[in-house]
Amino acid sequence: MARKLAASHGLGDDDVIVGREALEDLQSALYCLQAAVEDVDADLAESDDPAEVRRALGWLLDNARPLVGAWIEPRTTAPDLPVTT
Numbered sequence: 001m002a003r004k005l006a007a008s009h010g011l012g013d014d015d016v017i018v019g020r021e022a023l024e025d026l027q028s029a030l031y032c033l034q035a036a037v038e039d040v041d042a043d044l045a046e047s048d049d050p051a052e053v054r055r056a057l058g059w060l061l062d063n064a065r066p067l068v069g070a071w072i073e074p075r076t077t078a079p080d081l082p083v084t085t
Helices: 002-008 020-046 050-068
Strands: none
Touching (some): 020 050
């Protein structure tokens, strides 16, 4: 029955449903990491000064750390829906 319901919504066997907030948090952290990598690439292309390399590495690590513990679990139950009367 679950497979039929999923298929009726266009979901395949490899698709999962996750909460919007969890997905948005992950996307935000990934965007920050992407921007940091681009910044560090640009900084390192301009200078190989050890102090600049250390600063760039610190910036990269600061933006990577939020992703270290990131984990998204598939939703296994329907979200609580508001009660209407």
